[in-house]
Amino acid sequence: MKHQVSPKITKGVRTKQRILETATVLMAEKGPDIVSMREISARLKITKPVLYYYFKNKDELIKAAFMEGTKHFHDLLAEISNPCLTLEQKLTTIFSQQLEFIKRYPDMPKCALKIMASPSTSVINSMSQKLKLSSRKSLKKIVGDGAEKEGVARSDADLVVHMVSAILGYFMIEAAKIGSAKIPDAMPARLARMIIQGMRDAKAIILALLICGISATHAVAGALDLTLDGAVQTALKNNATVVTAEETRRIYQEKITEYWGTVYPQLSATGKYARNIQSPSVFIGGSKIQSGLKNAYSGSLDLEQVIWSGGKIRTGIRMAGMYAADSDEQYKTARNDISKAVKQMYYQVLLSSSLAAIQRESLNLAVQHLATIEAQYKQGLASDLAVLRQEVEVSNTEPALTQAWNLYEEGLIELKNLLGLDPETEISLADGLICTKNSYGEMAGLYKTALLNRSEFRDAKLQRDLYLEMIKIEQAAHYPYLRAFASRQFQGQSDSGFPGEAGRSWSTTAGLNLSLPLFSGGSTSSRVRQAQLQADIAETNLRELERKIKITVKKAWLNFQEASMRLESQATSVQTARKALAATEVRFKNGLASQLELNDTSLALNKSQTLYIQAQHDTCSADAELKWTLGE
Numbered sequence: 137m138k139h140q141v142s143p144k145i146t147k148g149v150r151t152k153q154r155i156l157e158t159a160t161v162l163m164a165e166k167g168p169d170i171v172s173m174r175e176i177s178a179r180l181k182i183t184k185p186v187l188y189y190y191f192k193n194k195d196e197l198i199k200a201a202f203m204e205g206t207k208h209f210h211d212l213l214a215e216i217s218n219p220c221l222t223l224e225q226k227l228t229t230i231f232s233q234q235l236e237f238i239k240r241y242p243d244m245p246k247c248a249l250k251i252m253a254s255p256s257t258s259v260i261n262s263m264s265q266k267l268k269l270s271s272r273k274s275l276k277k278i279v280g281d282g283a284e285k286e287g288v289a290r291s292d293a294d295l296v297v298h299m300v301s302a303i304l305g306y307f308m309i310e311a312a313k314i315g316s317a318k319i320p321d322a323m324p325a326r327l328a329r330m331i332i333q334g335m336r337d338a339k340a341i342i343l344a345l346l347i348c349g350i351s352a353t354h355a356v357a358g359a360l361d362l363t364l365d366g367a368v369q370t371a372l373k374n375n376a377t378v379v380t381a382e383e384t385r386r387i388y389q390e391k392i393t394e395y396w397g398t399v400y401p402q403l404s405a406t407g408k409y410a411r412n413i414q415s416p417s418v419f420i421g422g423s424k425i426q427s428g429l430k431n432a433y434s435g436s437l438d439l440e441q442v443i444w445s446g447g448k449i450r451t452g453i454r455m456a457g458m459y460a461a462d463s464d465e466q467y468k469t470a471r472n473d474i475s476k477a478v479k480q481m482y483y484q485v486l487l488s489s490s491l492a493a494i495q496r497e498s499l500n501l502a503v504q505h506l507a508t509i510e511a512q513y514k515q516g517l518a519s520d521l522a523v524l525r526q527e528v529e530v531s532n533t534e535p536a537l538t539q540a541w542n543l544y545e546e547g548l549i550e551l552k553n554l555l556g557l558d559p560e561t562e563i564s565l566a567d568g569l570i571c572t573k574n575s576y577g578e579m580a581g582l583y584k585t586a587l588l589n590r591s592e593f594r595d596a597k598l599q600r601d602l603y604l605e606m607i608k609i610e611q612a613a614h615y616p617y618l619r620a621f622a623s624r625q626f627q628g629q630s631d632s633g634f635p636g637e638a639g640r641s642w643s644t645t646a647g648l649n650l651s652l653p654l655f656s657g658g659s660t661s662s663r664v665r666q667a668q669l670q671a672d673i674a675e676t677n678l679r680e681l682e683r684k685i686k687i688t689v690k691k692a693w694l695n696f697q698e699a700s701m702r703l704e705s706q707a708t709s710v711q712t713a714r715k716a717l718a719a720t721e722v723r724f725k726n727g728l729a730s731q732l733e734l735n736d737t738s739l740a741l742n743k744s745q746t747l748y749i750q751a752q753h754d755t756c757s758a759d760a761e762l763k764w765t766l767g768e
Contacts, residue, residue, distance in 0.1 A: 360561060446613070479756075
């Protein structure tokens with residue numbers, strides 16, 4: 137009996153594990169609140185009743201997936217509780233185990249980050265917060281005991297715990313960002329050593345962590361290092377829109393050769409052989425006379441040259457050249473549009489990266505302030521409520537960092553799309569949000585420059601001129617058509633084989649052919665009027681485009697001026713906010729400032745940094761927009 141039941145239990149466990157793994161992957165892709173039971177069953181190719189057999193609802197499934205992903209952490213706590221381990225060995229074990237777990241389950245980091253960014257009211261977010269608090273409490277005890285044995289104050293040990301949490305979060309972000317395989321295996325031991333060496337200097341620890349983060353981010357093997365100009369050149373080489381415009385330009389250049397072909401003489405040769413199975417007959421005076429032999433040969437060499445066509449050919453050649461020039465302008469327009477789009481997306485990615493760095497600094501400040509408050513709590517200078525309030529502040533800061541990195545990743549994908557690169561291509565941006573300060577002249581001069589340089593405006597002029605030439609083409613149908621021709625012809629017949637001298641004849645003709653249109657039912661006049669109306673529409677479009685170009689130039693100039701002024705006004709705000717925060721931190725440690733004031737000054741620094749970076753981005757982006765409107 138047991139032998140029969142065992143396979144069913146094994147299969148059930150295996151199915152349940154597949155469900156949990158699939159749920160984790162989908163949560164990593166979309167987030168736990170977006171995934172539905174229908175999607176999970178569809179991905180597994182099982183029916184929903186089977187899914188509900190193992191998990192009665194979505195919440196239960198998410199909870200089970202969450203608990204499955206946290207089993208290793210409980211095992212880790214048991215392992216580092218070993219009193220024989222030094223504090224550095226414990227930290228190395230924590231970091232190594234976390235990194236190994238991430239590499240074993242590559243979808244887990246994205247899933248964890250999605251959980252952090254999920255609404256605070258969701259079940260999964262509540263579970264993660266509880267696990268975070270309980271894990272931090274256990275870590276405090278384990279690390280604190282190890283620190284006391286090595287003669288380190290518990291207040292410093294508390295700071296180490298927060299640094300451990302920050303590093304574990306950093307591993308998650310980097311694994312989701314560049315892949316866990318690209319995080320160096322030696323990093324856990326290095327980080328543990330740095331923390332121990334700098335335990336009495338919290339700022340040194342934070343700085344070391346940031347340096348390690350920067351090094352790991354930029355140590356991606358084979359990453360394509362792109363400057364702004366390099367990104368533009370890559371896009372102009374690979375972008376499908378530009379490539380298509382280039383091919384179209386070549387087509388219209390070939391049109392010129394095609395139209396010139398109608399100017400030159402047209403030479404053709406024809407030949408014919410006929411077998412008279414029953415020879416034809418003619419009747420003369422009532423008598424039937426059979427004519428023709430069994431084999432008949434004929435051939436001709438014909439030459440034709442147009443002499444006068446009412447200007448149609450000459451106009452066609454001019455139009456072919458204008459079409460080629462028109463395709464050149466369309467090609468330039470495509471290049472200019474892609475160049476502007478790449479520059480602005482490049483600046484957008486730099487903005488997202490800078491905002492992520494600001495959020496990371498805010499998180500580090502919140503962690504540092506928590507360590508200070510916990511030290512005061514140990515000394516009886518702060519309440520447990522203050523500690524809890526600051527822990528909430530740390531927890532509230534973490535999702536902002538996750539979301540900032542997500543925006544950075546999405547921006548990179550959009551940039552790769554513009555560059556014509558595979559989305560998995562690793563790239564790094566070499567330039568920063570620093571733009572050359574430009575001084576543009578009066579609006580009248582800007583309007584003149586734009587109308588002179590904008591390829592769209594030149595293209596619209598060509599379109600109007602093409603319709604004017606089309607009028608001449610249609611009017612040519614009213615005029616005579618004169619051509620010269622010459623022909624050399626051969627005739628020959630024989631009853632067997634090729635005809636001899638007596639059976640062959642040659643003839644040569646030459647002359648002029650004049651064709652004069654007399655009446656076409658009004659169709660020619662109608663086509664002329666249609667061409668004239670098209671030319672009038674093209675002229676209206678040209679004037680409207682001129683007006684719109686002036687509007688875009690004016691708006692781009694205003695946006696550039698506003699962003700430049702905003703950047704100038706924000707230049708000193710960050711330094712002022714940093715000084716205010718430093719002063720508030722000193723006052724807070726001396727009991728002269730409240731926790732609310734401390735968090736307010738931290739928030740003010742975050743806001744001033746954000747506004748300054750945003751102003752830098754807006755200035756660079758507006759400068760690119762203005763240059764585009766001027767055709768530069």
